[in-house]
Amino acid sequence: MSREKISEIKAAREKWLAERNKMKDRDIKFETVSGMAVNDIYTPEDVQDLDYLRDLGFPGEYPFTRGVQRNMYRGRLWTMRQFAGFGTAHESNQRYKFLLQQGQTGLSVAFDMPTIMGYDSDHPRALGEVGRVGVAIDSLADMEVLFDGIPLDKISTSMTINAPASILWCMYIATGEKQGVPPEKLTGTIQNDILKEYIAQKSWIFPPEPSMRLITDIFAYASKHVPKWNTISISGYHIREAGSTAVQELAFTLANGFAYVEAGIKAGLNVDDFAPRLSFFFNSHIDFFEEIAKFRAARRIWARRMKEKYGAKNPRSWMLRFHTQTAGCSLTAQQPENNIVRTAYEALAAVLGGTQSLHTNSMDEVLALPTEKAVQIALRTQQIIAYETGAPNVIDPLAGSYYVEALTNKMEEEAEKYFAEIERRGGVLAAIDQNFFQQEIADAAYQYQRAIDNKERILVGVNEFTTGEELDIEILYIDPEIERKQVERVKKLRRERDNIRVQETLDALRNAAQGTENLIPYILECVRAYATEGEIIQTLKEIFGEYKEKPTF
Template identity: 75%
Template structure:
């Protein structure tokens, strides 16, 4: 962007400026990002001199997509405002979804309870005390029908955070759509379905890696034939970051997982352009504003380049990284929870300036419990104010061309490439998981961060500086213990009323296919239609696939 003469002149001027700095004192707090990346006092054309506009940035909607995946970005359509939500039983959550839609939310996002995430029914011994606690309890198609009662599935898109048992819950959703008279080709949404980050970060797994990857490629194949508007996976950095990683680790590990799914699809015999257009991503938006913006920009560029150059994708949709963002739960503080409204607003701003396709803004009370209706309304209003009042959606990628932002974007990309090399050296993502590589990297980063907070090197307002010492006076959502009892009763009734022989036959057929290697999705769909429960389907598959066990390390 600058010629050599200009750069030499800038270099001379910079030396003069540096002389002036010699007598000036710097603040004691280290100038580094929340991830510990050192930041210079000033960035100039010397940091970006070699930047080639066409190859590094390009135009929105054009390769390498650094500036955004759509040609018109938010001038065409704003991001989807999608608040992650679910608690109690399907009736409770259905009420909350309808409330959120009435308040102007534009998509749904389902949080399931722990037993559902782990493939257990509410009546399992493992589920005691957990039913409906940190999400909604769903045992069978019956619960899914209640969950989406009066919500037309051809008009809203739904994202479901479900991984180990993703295929089962997805089939329940599809069967619910069928019951509403909505054909599968009109159903849109996302399943998280990202098992690799479960092994490294979120830790809600069921089966070992190999059969888990097969379920995922079965979903890719079934969706491309029957549910073309569905995002079959949401490759997630969010949980990696929440588990304590740095921004570069989040970027690198998420993309490495993404490439591992692409390779799995190709190895399963699918053409890359048949499934890659439906791959989507999910990132965290942490508190360091510029680091986050640069992370999103680098992510798009890395994905596009590798998909084109390494995996030979030709369809431009395969090259476009579309992603959802959630503000960082781990940045919230239990002390002075109202401060979390402010944190979340800044984090939402960086996600939008980074070109996110959809956004969840955390509620101020999520560090204490699931959010109350009032808290979630403020969180949604934060997005609406951002979208309609601040003007940030008027122009595309407005931070591009900043010496700092471009230098930092390059640095994040280079940092990710270094990690890709380390992962390759370990033999790929699955062997690296087996080595505990990601787990150890994340645990190390989390510990370093905590020590920095404890030392006071990293200031967290209300926690180690500016502490008011007042107990929070905010309302907390309580889950009625009756929820568990009622859910058990409903499940009992379902088991008595359904055709038990049909359920058994479906489960036998499922096991047969698990062994034979046929696509499992049509069989799971059949079992779900017969009201086989999630726990029954999971148990049948466990008989064939076994269960994953982690080596505990810290």
């Protein structure tokens, strides 16, 4: 737009403003859910420096602001992937089959806390937690049951596992072998993002340095043997759930992404050998436009850095592909049916933001694990967006909106400020050590809670429009008998397997861990011998030690 046109608009806007300011606004703060102030109107003045080809371009082309595929959802809809898992492998296997029958197009495994923390089901620390928030997996024997009757060459699987990701991934590879599916045919994702564990989700085992080694070992092994696997899902989801703002989620996640790229390069890998398999995972919160702007900004920042700073040549290395989950922290225990509506808006924002796959939360997840009925409604929500709303017909339909473009720019600018701050602190690991991210997130979470408590922010059904009704909703109960059964199962495994072979493979792993070799082949051998997850983790703890956090609030 010409300079003259902009001045004309400016003059007209000032005239409009004089009249507009005579009107009284509601007495609230006009800001995003992240506390970012927004103007009442956006005009061409706000995007006058936007250069279409430089800043937006075309879908599937640098800098990918408008999406990673040229035809986006006209080619293929996003993968509808509901995160699920509970009880033993047997119960979860049944749920997966139900979800696949309902038209779900990919699997997403939730593990229980003992599995996530590297304890076997019969460990004293696992007491009361087996199969509670996800499925209990102790060894390859459980993984075989989990995917029984589900052909691993036909379905892609995402596994939310971090500190012990290498072990669960090896179990998946070994399960494929048992089904006759070679590793090069396996598709899926392991979360494998330890940095956000130290920052937000707090499910760590080893200190940062050996943790990063395991991650780069996975990058290297996958590039040779499991080429279609997404080796990491760099996650903002948990950062946001821990209470961060949208900008913090964006900036901290991408900063972690750069840290993994730098670690891979430092480990001697060529950036284009592993960067195309990096994937991301974002939250879709309730502030519609802010979320859409966040997704668009994420793609542009990543593309620019990967090309300009890290010298990636393969366009696939520039592409930020991501999974989205709607915001668990936006749901309310009060009037839980309202959560269906919240989730629908959040899911629509993810689709308009160009997500590659999506999990929609069930209305009852603030109370317990979801019932089958609640999960079905959540999946139907995605199907309604996909098949009824028309939203997927046009690629990046909000591009060119003065507001969305201005907000996308603002997201990028604010993220850049955080990148500079992290750099000043000596990088991501140093900033974690300085408690920087943790404190930033805690501050944002506290401010948000204060705003709810003093009603600066309205939460429908919580601090306004409340009803005194008793909660009347069916919830899923996990039978405590499951824990006993699983404990018995792992004990039986220890009695019946070839324990000499188990010991040999664990000893070989211990030796390798003391050196610098890639550990994945050793872990795979342990897994094939039916060593348990807890035994493998314990072996590595002997060499790597354990991470400890200084508690602050």
